[in-house]
Amino acid sequence: MISLLKTQCLAWALILAVVFPFFVQANTPLSPAERAASIDGIVHILNQQYVFPETALKVSALLQQQEQNGALAAITTQEQFADKVGALMRQYSGDGHLNLALIAEQGGVSHRLTETEERKINNFAFEQARILQGNVGYLKLHKFWQAEEAHKVGHAALVFLSHSDHIVIDLRDSGGGSPQLVQYLISHFVPEGTLLWDLLDRNGKSTEQVRSLAVPDSELLKTKPLYILQSDGLVSAGEFFSYTLQQLGRAVVIGETSVGLAHYTGAAQVNDWLFVRIPMYRPINPVTGTNFEGVGVEPNIKVTAEMALYTALRLANKGR
Template sequence: MKTIRLFLSTVLCVWCLFFSSINEANVSVHSDKLLASERLAAINQIAQYIDSSYVLPDVGTDVVAALKSAQNIGRFCHINSKKQFIEEIGQFLREQSKDGHLGLTFMRSDKKVTHVLQEHDEKRINNFALEQAKVLPGNIGYFKLNKFHPNEQAKQIASFGLNFLSNTSHLIIDLRQSTGGSMELVTYLVSHFIQKDIHLWDIYERDELAYRVHSHAVDREPQLLSIPLTILTAKTSISAAEFFAYTLQHLGRARIVGEQTEGLAHATGARKVNDWLVLRLPLMRPVNPITNTNWEQVGVKADKEIAKELALDWVLNTL
Protein backbone atom coordinates (compact mmCIF):
# COMPACT_ATOMS: atom_id res chain seq x y z
CA MET A 1 0.00 0.00 0.00
CA LYS A 2 2.83 2.38 0.90
CA THR A 3 4.47 1.61 -2.45
CA ILE A 4 1.22 2.35 -4.29
CA ARG A 5 0.77 5.66 -2.47
CA LEU A 6 4.35 6.65 -3.33
CA PHE A 7 3.76 5.72 -6.98
CA LEU A 8 0.53 7.75 -7.17
CA SER A 9 2.22 10.71 -5.49
CA THR A 10 5.06 10.62 -8.01
CA VAL A 11 2.65 10.41 -10.96
CA LEU A 12 0.62 13.32 -9.59
CA CYS A 13 3.75 15.42 -9.17
CA VAL A 14 4.85 14.73 -12.75
CA TRP A 15 1.39 15.65 -14.10
CA CYS A 16 1.39 18.88 -12.05
CA LEU A 17 4.75 19.87 -13.50
CA PHE A 18 3.51 18.99 -16.99
CA PHE A 19 0.34 21.07 -16.73
CA SER A 20 2.24 23.89 -15.01
CA SER A 21 4.66 24.09 -17.93
CA ILE A 22 1.75 24.11 -20.40
CA ASN A 23 0.00 26.88 -18.48
CA GLU A 24 3.16 28.97 -18.32
CA ALA A 25 3.65 28.56 -22.06
CA ASN A 26 0.03 29.54 -22.69
CA VAL A 27 0.39 32.61 -20.47
CA SER A 28 3.58 33.58 -22.32
CA VAL A 29 1.91 33.24 -25.71
CA HIS A 30 -1.21 35.00 -24.52
CA SER A 31 0.74 37.89 -22.98
CA ASP A 32 2.43 38.56 -26.32
CA LYS A 33 -0.79 38.31 -28.33
CA LEU A 34 -1.92 41.54 -29.96
CA LEU A 35 -5.50 42.14 -31.05
CA ALA A 36 -6.27 44.23 -34.14
CA SER A 37 -8.00 46.86 -31.99
CA GLU A 38 -4.93 47.09 -29.73
CA ARG A 39 -2.64 47.43 -32.73
CA LEU A 40 -4.74 50.25 -34.16
CA ALA A 41 -4.93 52.08 -30.82
CA ALA A 42 -1.15 51.87 -30.38
CA ILE A 43 -0.49 53.15 -33.91
CA ASN A 44 -2.87 56.08 -33.39
CA GLN A 45 -1.21 57.02 -30.09
CA ILE A 46 2.26 56.82 -31.64
CA ALA A 47 1.12 59.02 -34.51
CA GLN A 48 -0.26 61.59 -32.08
CA TYR A 49 2.99 61.81 -30.13
CA ILE A 50 5.12 62.13 -33.25
CA ASP A 51 2.84 64.77 -34.75
CA SER A 52 2.89 66.92 -31.62
CA SER A 53 6.44 66.47 -30.33
CA TYR A 54 8.96 65.07 -32.84
CA VAL A 55 12.03 67.29 -32.98
CA LEU A 56 11.65 68.14 -36.69
CA PRO A 57 8.00 69.11 -37.27
CA ASP A 58 8.00 68.68 -41.06
CA VAL A 59 9.62 65.28 -40.83
CA GLY A 60 7.19 64.31 -38.09
CA THR A 61 4.24 65.26 -40.30
CA ASP A 62 5.60 63.10 -43.14
CA VAL A 63 6.21 60.13 -40.84
CA VAL A 64 2.67 60.31 -39.45
CA ALA A 65 1.19 60.51 -42.96
CA ALA A 66 3.21 57.46 -44.04
CA LEU A 67 2.25 55.54 -40.89
CA LYS A 68 -1.47 56.20 -41.31
CA SER A 69 -1.37 55.44 -45.02
CA ALA A 70 0.35 52.12 -44.36
CA GLN A 71 -2.21 51.31 -41.68
CA ASN A 72 -5.12 52.15 -44.00
CA ILE A 73 -3.92 49.87 -46.79
CA GLY A 74 -3.43 46.98 -44.36
CA ARG A 75 0.35 46.85 -44.31
CA PHE A 76 0.38 45.99 -40.61
CA CYS A 77 -2.56 43.56 -40.52
CA HIS A 78 -0.25 40.55 -40.20
CA ILE A 79 1.20 41.84 -36.91
CA ASN A 80 -0.40 39.81 -34.14
CA SER A 81 2.22 39.93 -31.36
CA LYS A 82 3.68 42.72 -29.26
CA LYS A 83 7.25 41.73 -30.05
CA GLN A 84 6.50 41.79 -33.77
CA PHE A 85 4.81 45.19 -33.37
CA ILE A 86 7.88 46.67 -31.68
CA GLU A 87 10.25 45.28 -34.29
CA GLU A 88 8.29 46.08 -37.45
CA ILE A 89 6.63 49.38 -36.51
CA GLY A 90 9.87 50.58 -34.92
CA GLN A 91 11.77 49.76 -38.11
CA PHE A 92 9.10 51.50 -40.20
CA LEU A 93 9.43 54.68 -38.11
CA ARG A 94 13.22 54.69 -38.46
CA GLU A 95 13.06 54.12 -42.20
CA GLN A 96 10.56 56.92 -42.74
CA SER A 97 12.34 59.44 -40.50
CA LYS A 98 15.91 58.27 -41.18
CA ASP A 99 16.34 58.82 -37.44
CA GLY A 100 17.98 55.97 -35.55
CA HIS A 101 16.82 57.39 -32.22
CA LEU A 102 13.13 56.97 -33.08
CA GLY A 103 11.74 53.60 -32.03
CA LEU A 104 9.77 51.42 -29.67
CA THR A 105 10.60 49.34 -26.64
CA PHE A 106 8.76 47.23 -24.09
CA MET A 107 7.67 48.90 -20.88
CA ARG A 108 10.13 48.14 -18.10
CA SER A 109 9.06 45.67 -15.43
CA ASP A 110 9.06 48.48 -12.86
CA LYS A 111 6.73 50.49 -15.18
CA LYS A 112 9.23 53.35 -15.28
CA VAL A 113 8.93 55.35 -18.50
CA THR A 114 12.44 56.36 -19.51
CA HIS A 115 14.50 56.86 -22.64
CA VAL A 116 17.52 55.31 -20.88
CA LEU A 117 18.17 51.89 -22.34
CA GLN A 118 18.87 48.98 -20.03
CA GLU A 119 22.35 47.70 -20.80
CA HIS A 120 23.27 44.02 -20.80
CA ASP A 121 26.83 44.18 -22.12
CA GLU A 122 29.39 44.27 -19.29
CA LYS A 123 31.59 46.77 -21.09
CA ARG A 124 28.77 49.32 -20.80
CA ILE A 125 27.84 48.40 -17.21
CA ASN A 126 31.03 47.79 -15.25
CA ASN A 127 32.67 50.86 -13.68
CA PHE A 128 30.18 53.15 -15.46
CA ALA A 129 31.61 52.00 -18.82
CA LEU A 130 35.09 53.42 -18.13
CA GLU A 131 36.99 50.35 -19.28
CA GLN A 132 40.56 51.61 -19.20
CA ALA A 133 42.67 54.56 -18.06
CA LYS A 134 46.31 53.62 -18.45
CA VAL A 135 49.72 54.87 -19.53
CA LEU A 136 51.09 53.26 -22.68
CA PRO A 137 54.80 53.07 -23.60
CA GLY A 138 56.19 56.47 -24.56
CA ASN A 139 54.07 58.17 -21.88
CA ILE A 140 50.93 58.04 -24.02
CA GLY A 141 47.66 58.23 -22.12
CA TYR A 142 44.86 55.85 -23.11
CA PHE A 143 41.26 56.41 -21.94
CA LYS A 144 38.55 53.99 -23.11
CA LEU A 145 34.91 54.95 -22.47
CA ASN A 146 32.08 52.74 -23.76
CA LYS A 147 29.08 54.84 -22.73
CA PHE A 148 28.31 58.28 -21.28
CA HIS A 149 26.38 57.16 -18.22
CA PRO A 150 23.63 59.46 -16.84
CA ASN A 151 24.89 59.13 -13.30
CA GLU A 152 26.64 61.58 -10.98
CA GLN A 153 29.15 58.96 -9.93
CA ALA A 154 30.07 58.43 -13.57
CA LYS A 155 31.32 62.02 -13.61
CA GLN A 156 33.64 61.36 -10.69
CA ILE A 157 35.01 58.13 -12.14
CA ALA A 158 35.66 59.63 -15.58
CA SER A 159 37.21 62.77 -14.07
CA PHE A 160 39.55 60.66 -11.93
CA GLY A 161 40.65 58.83 -15.06
CA LEU A 162 41.35 61.98 -17.05
CA ASN A 163 43.23 63.64 -14.19
CA PHE A 164 45.27 60.47 -13.69
CA LEU A 165 46.43 60.75 -17.32
CA SER A 166 47.03 64.50 -17.28
CA ASN A 167 50.84 64.19 -17.13
CA THR A 168 51.10 62.07 -20.24
CA SER A 169 52.47 63.61 -23.43
CA HIS A 170 49.44 62.75 -25.59
CA LEU A 171 45.96 61.53 -24.65
CA ILE A 172 44.06 59.00 -26.78
CA ILE A 173 40.33 58.75 -26.03
CA ASP A 174 38.89 55.54 -27.43
CA LEU A 175 35.19 55.78 -28.35
CA ARG A 176 35.16 52.95 -30.89
CA GLN A 177 32.74 50.91 -28.76
CA SER A 178 30.94 53.88 -27.25
CA THR A 179 27.21 54.45 -27.51
CA GLY A 180 24.78 57.08 -26.34
CA GLY A 181 24.10 58.46 -22.92
CA SER A 182 24.15 61.69 -21.01
CA MET A 183 24.49 65.07 -22.66
CA GLU A 184 25.39 66.39 -19.21
CA LEU A 185 28.35 64.02 -18.97
CA VAL A 186 29.48 65.07 -22.44
CA THR A 187 29.49 68.71 -21.30
CA TYR A 188 31.32 67.81 -18.11
CA LEU A 189 34.07 65.88 -19.87
CA VAL A 190 34.48 68.42 -22.68
CA SER A 191 34.95 71.06 -19.96
CA HIS A 192 38.12 69.29 -18.81
CA PHE A 193 39.87 70.32 -22.04
CA ILE A 194 38.77 73.92 -22.57
CA GLN A 195 38.29 77.11 -20.58
CA LYS A 196 34.96 77.69 -18.85
CA ASP A 197 32.14 79.71 -20.43
CA ILE A 198 32.89 78.58 -23.98
CA HIS A 199 29.69 78.41 -26.05
CA LEU A 200 29.36 74.73 -26.93
CA TRP A 201 25.94 74.36 -28.56
CA ASP A 202 22.34 75.55 -28.71
CA ILE A 203 19.54 73.13 -27.92
CA TYR A 204 16.35 73.40 -29.97
CA GLU A 205 12.96 71.87 -29.23
CA ARG A 206 11.31 71.67 -32.61
CA ASP A 207 11.81 75.18 -34.08
CA GLU A 208 12.37 76.98 -30.77
CA LEU A 209 15.68 77.65 -29.01
CA ALA A 210 15.30 75.96 -25.63
CA TYR A 211 18.64 76.83 -24.01
CA ARG A 212 22.36 77.34 -24.58
CA VAL A 213 25.12 75.18 -23.19
CA HIS A 214 28.52 76.49 -22.10
CA SER A 215 31.57 74.77 -20.69
CA HIS A 216 31.86 75.14 -16.94
CA ALA A 217 34.43 74.93 -14.17
CA VAL A 218 35.43 71.37 -13.25
CA ASP A 219 37.94 69.85 -10.86
CA ARG A 220 40.71 69.15 -13.38
CA GLU A 221 44.46 69.18 -13.62
CA PRO A 222 45.62 72.28 -15.55
CA GLN A 223 47.68 70.15 -17.98
CA LEU A 224 44.45 68.88 -19.52
CA LEU A 225 43.86 72.30 -21.07
CA SER A 226 46.84 71.89 -23.37
CA ILE A 227 47.39 68.14 -23.68
CA PRO A 228 47.22 66.96 -27.33
CA LEU A 229 44.09 64.89 -27.92
CA THR A 230 43.21 62.13 -30.37
CA ILE A 231 39.73 60.56 -30.38
CA LEU A 232 39.22 57.13 -31.94
CA THR A 233 35.86 56.47 -33.62
CA ALA A 234 34.03 53.69 -35.44
CA LYS A 235 30.93 53.50 -37.64
CA THR A 236 29.07 52.26 -34.57
CA SER A 237 30.12 55.19 -32.36
CA ILE A 238 26.80 56.92 -31.82
CA SER A 239 24.92 59.72 -30.10
CA ALA A 240 26.76 60.99 -27.02
CA ALA A 241 30.06 59.62 -28.35
CA GLU A 242 29.51 61.62 -31.54
CA PHE A 243 28.51 64.66 -29.47
CA PHE A 244 31.83 64.56 -27.61
CA ALA A 245 33.97 63.99 -30.70
CA TYR A 246 32.18 66.56 -32.89
CA THR A 247 32.39 69.28 -30.24
CA LEU A 248 36.12 68.92 -29.54
CA GLN A 249 36.92 68.51 -33.23
CA HIS A 250 35.23 71.77 -34.22
CA LEU A 251 36.74 73.63 -31.28
CA GLY A 252 40.09 72.66 -32.80
CA ARG A 253 40.88 70.82 -29.60
CA ALA A 254 41.10 67.21 -30.87
CA ARG A 255 41.72 65.26 -34.04
CA ILE A 256 39.51 62.31 -34.96
CA VAL A 257 41.06 59.07 -36.19
CA GLY A 258 39.06 56.07 -37.38
CA GLU A 259 35.76 55.68 -39.17
CA GLN A 260 32.98 58.14 -39.93
CA THR A 261 30.35 57.70 -37.21
CA GLU A 262 26.70 56.68 -37.63
CA GLY A 263 25.01 60.09 -37.39
CA LEU A 264 22.60 60.19 -34.44
CA ALA A 265 22.41 63.71 -33.03
CA HIS A 266 18.94 64.11 -31.55
CA ALA A 267 18.29 64.00 -27.82
CA THR A 268 15.64 61.42 -27.00
CA GLY A 269 12.75 61.35 -24.56
CA ALA A 270 10.15 58.69 -23.80
CA ARG A 271 6.36 58.51 -24.04
CA LYS A 272 4.06 55.85 -22.63
CA VAL A 273 1.93 54.41 -25.42
CA ASN A 274 0.09 51.86 -23.28
CA ASP A 275 0.75 49.45 -20.40
CA TRP A 276 3.36 47.47 -22.34
CA LEU A 277 4.78 49.89 -24.91
CA VAL A 278 7.08 52.94 -24.78
CA LEU A 279 7.94 55.26 -27.66
CA ARG A 280 11.52 56.54 -27.76
CA LEU A 281 10.96 59.96 -29.30
CA PRO A 282 13.62 62.50 -30.36
CA LEU A 283 12.62 65.79 -28.76
CA MET A 284 15.65 68.10 -29.04
CA ARG A 285 18.54 68.76 -31.38
CA PRO A 286 21.92 70.39 -30.76
CA VAL A 287 23.26 73.08 -33.06
CA ASN A 288 26.98 73.76 -32.99
CA PRO A 289 27.68 77.54 -33.00
CA ILE A 290 30.73 77.06 -35.23
CA THR A 291 29.16 74.89 -37.93
CA ASN A 292 25.54 76.03 -37.37
CA THR A 293 24.49 72.40 -37.75
CA ASN A 294 25.20 68.97 -36.26
CA TRP A 295 26.04 65.42 -37.34
CA GLU A 296 22.51 64.01 -37.78
CA GLN A 297 22.43 61.48 -40.66
CA VAL A 298 25.95 62.46 -41.78
CA GLY A 299 28.09 61.37 -38.82
CA VAL A 300 31.35 62.79 -37.54
CA LYS A 301 33.95 62.72 -40.28
CA ALA A 302 37.39 61.57 -39.18
CA ASP A 303 40.43 63.77 -39.80
CA LYS A 304 42.28 60.56 -40.60
CA GLU A 305 39.98 57.89 -42.01
CA ILE A 306 41.17 54.38 -41.26
CA ALA A 307 39.56 51.06 -40.32
CA LYS A 308 38.68 50.99 -36.64
CA GLU A 309 40.85 47.92 -36.04
CA LEU A 310 43.92 49.84 -37.26
CA ALA A 311 43.22 53.22 -35.68
CA LEU A 312 45.05 52.81 -32.37
CA ASP A 313 48.18 51.32 -33.92
CA TRP A 314 48.23 54.07 -36.55
CA VAL A 315 48.13 56.77 -33.86
CA LEU A 316 50.84 55.10 -31.75
CA ASN A 317 53.10 54.69 -34.78
CA THR A 318 52.77 58.36 -35.77
CA LEU A 319 53.36 60.00 -32.39
Protein backbone atom coordinates (compact mmCIF):
# COMPACT_ATOMS: atom_id res chain seq x y z
CA MET A 1 0.00 0.00 0.00
CA ILE A 2 2.82 2.39 0.89
CA SER A 3 4.61 1.51 -2.35
CA LEU A 4 1.43 2.21 -4.33
CA LEU A 5 0.98 5.61 -2.65
CA LYS A 6 4.57 6.54 -3.43
CA THR A 7 4.06 5.58 -7.07
CA GLN A 8 0.84 7.61 -7.32
CA CYS A 9 2.49 10.66 -5.69
CA LEU A 10 5.41 10.43 -8.09
CA ALA A 11 3.05 10.20 -11.05
CA TRP A 12 1.13 13.30 -9.89
CA ALA A 13 4.40 15.17 -9.36
CA LEU A 14 5.46 14.40 -12.92
CA ILE A 15 2.06 15.46 -14.28
CA LEU A 16 2.14 18.74 -12.36
CA ALA A 17 5.71 19.46 -13.56
CA VAL A 18 4.61 19.01 -17.18
CA VAL A 19 1.19 20.67 -17.07
CA PHE A 20 2.16 23.45 -14.63
CA PRO A 21 5.88 24.08 -15.28
CA PHE A 22 5.70 27.42 -13.44
CA PHE A 23 5.65 25.46 -10.17
CA VAL A 24 9.29 24.50 -10.69
CA GLN A 25 10.46 27.47 -12.74
CA ALA A 26 9.87 30.34 -10.33
CA ASN A 27 11.54 33.62 -11.22
CA THR A 28 13.74 35.39 -8.70
CA PRO A 29 12.53 38.92 -7.84
CA LEU A 30 14.83 41.84 -8.61
CA SER A 31 14.42 45.23 -6.92
CA PRO A 32 15.06 48.53 -8.75
CA ALA A 33 18.13 49.12 -6.56
CA GLU A 34 19.52 45.66 -7.40
CA ARG A 35 18.86 46.27 -11.09
CA ALA A 36 20.73 49.59 -11.04
CA ALA A 37 23.64 48.07 -9.10
CA SER A 38 23.86 45.22 -11.62
CA ILE A 39 24.04 47.71 -14.50
CA ASP A 40 26.87 49.50 -12.70
CA GLY A 41 28.69 46.20 -12.22
CA ILE A 42 28.39 45.31 -15.91
CA VAL A 43 29.62 48.75 -16.94
CA HIS A 44 32.68 48.37 -14.71
CA ILE A 45 33.55 44.99 -16.23
CA LEU A 46 33.04 46.21 -19.80
CA ASN A 47 35.40 49.14 -19.29
CA GLN A 48 38.02 46.97 -17.66
CA GLN A 49 37.98 43.90 -19.88
CA TYR A 50 36.05 44.18 -23.16
CA VAL A 51 38.28 43.68 -26.19
CA PHE A 52 37.40 47.04 -27.81
CA PRO A 53 37.62 49.94 -25.27
CA GLU A 54 35.67 52.38 -27.46
CA THR A 55 32.83 49.89 -27.91
CA ALA A 56 32.82 49.28 -24.15
CA LEU A 57 32.33 52.99 -23.52
CA LYS A 58 29.49 53.16 -26.04
CA VAL A 59 27.67 50.13 -24.65
CA SER A 60 28.16 51.36 -21.08
CA ALA A 61 26.71 54.78 -21.86
CA LEU A 62 23.66 53.30 -23.60
CA LEU A 63 22.95 50.86 -20.76
CA GLN A 64 23.21 53.61 -18.16
CA GLN A 65 20.96 55.84 -20.25
CA GLN A 66 18.36 53.07 -20.49
CA GLU A 67 18.43 52.61 -16.72
CA GLN A 68 18.23 56.32 -15.96
CA ASN A 69 15.31 57.06 -18.30
CA GLY A 70 13.26 54.17 -16.93
CA ALA A 71 13.39 51.97 -20.01
CA LEU A 72 14.45 49.00 -17.88
CA ALA A 73 11.78 49.49 -15.19
CA ALA A 74 9.74 46.55 -16.49
CA ILE A 75 12.59 44.17 -15.60
CA THR A 76 11.57 42.77 -12.21
CA THR A 77 13.33 39.37 -12.09
CA GLN A 78 16.90 38.15 -12.41
CA GLU A 79 15.90 35.98 -15.35
CA GLN A 80 14.43 38.92 -17.25
CA PHE A 81 17.53 40.98 -16.51
CA ALA A 82 19.93 38.38 -17.92
CA ASP A 83 17.81 37.91 -21.01
CA LYS A 84 16.86 41.50 -21.86
CA VAL A 85 20.01 43.34 -20.80
CA GLY A 86 22.14 40.67 -22.47
CA ALA A 87 20.21 41.22 -25.70
CA LEU A 88 20.76 44.99 -25.41
CA MET A 89 24.51 44.46 -24.95
CA ARG A 90 24.68 42.38 -28.12
CA GLN A 91 22.54 44.91 -29.99
CA TYR A 92 24.66 47.90 -28.95
CA SER A 93 28.01 46.17 -29.53
CA GLY A 94 27.14 44.03 -32.55
CA ASP A 95 29.02 41.25 -30.75
CA GLY A 96 27.26 37.87 -30.58
CA HIS A 97 29.76 36.59 -28.00
CA LEU A 98 28.72 39.16 -25.40
CA ASN A 99 26.03 37.84 -23.07
CA LEU A 100 24.79 37.52 -19.50
CA ALA A 101 24.13 34.30 -17.59
CA LEU A 102 22.78 33.30 -14.20
CA ILE A 103 25.28 31.61 -11.90
CA ALA A 104 22.67 29.21 -10.51
CA GLU A 105 21.54 28.10 -13.98
CA GLN A 106 25.08 27.57 -15.25
CA GLY A 107 26.38 25.89 -12.11
CA GLY A 108 29.06 28.54 -11.64
CA VAL A 109 30.94 31.23 -13.53
CA SER A 110 32.36 29.93 -16.81
CA HIS A 111 32.96 31.07 -20.38
CA ARG A 112 31.75 27.65 -21.54
CA LEU A 113 28.11 27.34 -22.55
CA THR A 114 26.11 24.58 -20.90
CA GLU A 115 25.53 21.96 -23.61
CA THR A 116 22.29 19.97 -23.79
CA GLU A 117 22.16 18.79 -27.41
CA GLU A 118 22.99 15.06 -27.58
CA ARG A 119 24.94 15.13 -30.81
CA LYS A 120 27.22 17.82 -29.32
CA ILE A 121 27.80 15.74 -26.20
CA ASN A 122 28.09 12.16 -27.43
CA ASN A 123 31.65 11.08 -28.29
CA PHE A 124 32.83 14.67 -27.71
CA ALA A 125 30.77 15.74 -30.76
CA PHE A 126 32.71 13.59 -33.25
CA GLU A 127 29.75 11.92 -34.96
CA GLN A 128 31.18 10.22 -38.04
CA ALA A 129 34.54 9.13 -39.44
CA ARG A 130 34.10 7.03 -42.57
CA ILE A 131 35.29 6.41 -46.09
CA LEU A 132 33.00 7.60 -48.88
CA GLN A 133 32.95 6.54 -52.53
CA GLY A 134 36.21 7.29 -54.33
CA ASN A 135 38.29 6.75 -51.16
CA VAL A 136 37.24 10.11 -49.71
CA GLY A 137 37.69 10.40 -45.96
CA TYR A 138 34.75 12.07 -44.22
CA LEU A 139 34.69 13.52 -40.68
CA LYS A 140 31.53 15.01 -39.12
CA LEU A 141 32.08 17.28 -36.11
CA HIS A 142 29.40 19.14 -34.12
CA LYS A 143 31.49 21.06 -31.58
CA PHE A 144 35.08 21.70 -30.50
CA TRP A 145 35.13 20.33 -26.97
CA GLN A 146 37.60 21.68 -24.42
CA ALA A 147 38.73 18.32 -23.05
CA GLU A 148 41.83 16.16 -23.42
CA GLU A 149 39.60 13.24 -24.42
CA ALA A 150 38.34 15.27 -27.40
CA HIS A 151 41.95 15.60 -28.60
CA LYS A 152 42.35 11.81 -28.44
CA VAL A 153 39.09 11.11 -30.27
CA GLY A 154 39.88 13.66 -32.99
CA HIS A 155 43.39 12.30 -33.47
CA ALA A 156 42.13 8.71 -33.76
CA ALA A 157 39.51 9.76 -36.32
CA LEU A 158 42.01 11.63 -38.49
CA VAL A 159 44.58 8.83 -38.38
CA PHE A 160 41.82 6.44 -39.46
CA LEU A 161 41.12 8.70 -42.48
CA SER A 162 44.77 9.33 -43.34
CA HIS A 163 44.95 6.63 -46.02
CA SER A 164 42.12 8.13 -48.06
CA ASP A 165 42.87 10.22 -51.17
CA HIS A 166 40.94 13.30 -50.07
CA ILE A 167 39.62 14.56 -46.72
CA VAL A 168 36.24 16.24 -46.14
CA ILE A 169 35.55 17.82 -42.75
CA ASP A 170 31.89 18.63 -42.23
CA LEU A 171 31.24 21.59 -39.91
CA ARG A 172 27.81 22.50 -41.30
CA ASP A 173 26.10 21.68 -37.99
CA SER A 174 29.02 22.65 -35.78
CA GLY A 175 29.14 25.31 -33.11
CA GLY A 176 31.95 26.94 -31.19
CA GLY A 177 34.17 25.62 -28.46
CA SER A 178 37.83 25.27 -27.70
CA PRO A 179 40.56 27.15 -29.61
CA GLN A 180 42.98 24.58 -28.17
CA LEU A 181 41.19 21.76 -29.99
CA VAL A 182 41.16 23.89 -33.15
CA GLN A 183 44.92 24.35 -32.83
CA TYR A 184 45.45 20.62 -32.26
CA LEU A 185 43.31 19.46 -35.19
CA ILE A 186 44.84 22.00 -37.56
CA SER A 187 48.28 20.72 -36.55
CA HIS A 188 47.50 17.43 -38.32
CA PHE A 189 47.42 19.26 -41.66
CA VAL A 190 50.30 21.76 -41.53
CA PRO A 191 54.01 21.60 -40.63
CA GLU A 192 54.94 21.86 -36.97
CA GLY A 193 55.58 25.43 -35.82
CA THR A 194 53.35 27.09 -38.42
CA LEU A 195 52.03 30.41 -37.09
CA LEU A 196 48.23 30.06 -36.94
CA TRP A 197 47.21 33.32 -35.26
CA ASP A 198 48.50 36.06 -33.02
CA LEU A 199 46.49 36.96 -29.92
CA LEU A 200 46.10 40.65 -29.04
CA ASP A 201 44.71 42.19 -25.85
CA ARG A 202 42.34 45.19 -25.66
CA ASN A 203 45.32 47.56 -26.01
CA GLY A 204 46.53 45.90 -29.21
CA LYS A 205 49.47 44.22 -27.48
CA SER A 206 50.45 40.70 -28.55
CA THR A 207 49.99 38.25 -25.68
CA GLU A 208 50.59 34.95 -27.47
CA GLN A 209 51.54 33.51 -30.84
CA VAL A 210 49.57 30.32 -31.47
CA ARG A 211 51.53 27.81 -33.57
CA SER A 212 50.86 24.31 -34.83
CA LEU A 213 51.97 21.43 -32.65
CA ALA A 214 53.96 18.26 -33.22
CA VAL A 215 51.41 15.49 -33.83
CA PRO A 216 52.43 11.83 -34.28
CA ASP A 217 51.18 9.76 -37.22
CA SER A 218 50.00 12.81 -39.16
CA GLU A 219 52.49 12.99 -42.04
CA LEU A 220 50.08 11.49 -44.59
CA LEU A 221 47.45 14.11 -43.70
CA LYS A 222 49.74 17.05 -44.40
CA THR A 223 49.57 16.50 -48.16
CA LYS A 224 45.98 15.33 -48.60
CA PRO A 225 43.58 17.61 -50.49
CA LEU A 226 41.28 19.02 -47.81
CA TYR A 227 37.72 20.34 -48.09
CA ILE A 228 35.81 22.01 -45.24
CA LEU A 229 32.03 22.27 -45.37
CA GLN A 230 30.28 25.12 -43.55
CA SER A 231 26.85 26.71 -43.18
CA ASP A 232 25.63 30.19 -42.34
CA GLY A 233 25.22 29.03 -38.72
CA LEU A 234 28.89 28.19 -38.14
CA VAL A 235 30.39 30.23 -35.29
CA SER A 236 33.53 30.86 -33.29
CA ALA A 237 35.86 27.85 -33.01
CA GLY A 238 34.42 26.26 -36.15
CA GLU A 239 35.13 29.47 -38.03
CA PHE A 240 38.66 29.53 -36.64
CA PHE A 241 39.26 26.09 -38.09
CA SER A 242 38.01 26.83 -41.59
CA TYR A 243 39.43 30.38 -41.78
CA THR A 244 42.93 29.41 -40.62
CA LEU A 245 43.31 26.46 -42.98
CA GLN A 246 41.78 28.45 -45.84
CA GLN A 247 44.17 31.39 -45.40
CA LEU A 248 47.16 29.07 -45.15
CA GLY A 249 46.15 27.73 -48.56
CA ARG A 250 45.68 24.32 -47.02
CA ALA A 251 41.90 23.85 -47.46
CA VAL A 252 39.06 24.68 -49.81
CA VAL A 253 36.03 25.97 -47.90
CA ILE A 254 32.68 25.05 -49.44
CA GLY A 255 29.20 26.23 -48.47
CA GLU A 256 27.80 29.42 -46.98
CA THR A 257 29.33 32.46 -45.29
CA SER A 258 29.59 31.86 -41.54
CA VAL A 259 28.34 34.09 -38.69
CA GLY A 260 31.53 35.98 -37.80
CA LEU A 261 32.40 35.52 -34.09
CA ALA A 262 36.18 35.59 -33.78
CA HIS A 263 37.11 36.84 -30.32
CA TYR A 264 38.40 34.82 -27.37
CA THR A 265 35.77 34.92 -24.63
CA GLY A 266 36.17 34.82 -20.86
CA ALA A 267 33.80 35.19 -17.92
CA ALA A 268 33.57 37.82 -15.17
CA GLN A 269 31.27 37.76 -12.14
CA VAL A 270 29.00 40.79 -11.71
CA ASN A 271 27.46 39.88 -8.32
CA ASP A 272 26.36 36.81 -6.38
CA TRP A 273 23.82 35.74 -9.04
CA LEU A 274 25.03 37.11 -12.39
CA PHE A 275 28.08 36.91 -14.64
CA VAL A 276 29.00 38.19 -18.07
CA ARG A 277 30.61 36.23 -20.88
CA ILE A 278 32.87 38.81 -22.44
CA PRO A 279 35.27 38.85 -25.42
CA MET A 280 38.73 39.72 -24.07
CA TYR A 281 41.28 38.96 -26.81
CA ARG A 282 41.44 39.51 -30.56
CA PRO A 283 43.06 36.88 -32.81
CA ILE A 284 44.94 38.11 -35.88
CA ASN A 285 45.62 35.89 -38.86
CA PRO A 286 49.25 36.16 -40.09
CA VAL A 287 48.19 36.09 -43.74
CA THR A 288 45.31 38.59 -43.74
CA GLY A 289 46.39 40.74 -40.78
CA THR A 290 42.80 40.62 -39.51
CA ASN A 291 40.11 38.07 -38.67
CA PHE A 292 36.51 37.19 -39.51
CA GLU A 293 34.76 39.14 -36.73
CA GLY A 294 31.50 40.60 -37.98
CA VAL A 295 31.99 39.44 -41.57
CA GLY A 296 32.22 35.66 -41.32
CA VAL A 297 34.36 33.22 -43.26
CA GLU A 298 33.72 33.57 -46.98
CA PRO A 299 33.81 30.16 -48.72
CA ASN A 300 36.05 29.51 -51.70
CA ILE A 301 33.09 27.84 -53.38
CA LYS A 302 29.73 29.34 -52.43
CA VAL A 303 26.83 26.90 -52.56
CA THR A 304 23.95 26.12 -50.23
CA ALA A 305 24.83 24.09 -47.16
CA GLU A 306 22.75 21.24 -48.57
CA MET A 307 24.90 21.14 -51.72
CA ALA A 308 28.27 21.45 -49.97
CA LEU A 309 29.05 17.74 -49.55
CA TYR A 310 27.90 16.94 -53.09
CA THR A 311 30.17 19.72 -54.40
CA ALA A 312 33.16 18.48 -52.41
CA LEU A 313 32.68 14.91 -53.66
CA ARG A 314 32.44 16.15 -57.26
CA LEU A 315 35.77 17.96 -56.83
CA ALA A 316 37.40 14.99 -55.12
CA ASN A 317 36.21 12.51 -57.75
CA LYS A 318 36.81 14.77 -60.76
CA GLY A 319 38.29 12.73 -63.60
CA ARG A 320 37.23 9.38 -62.17
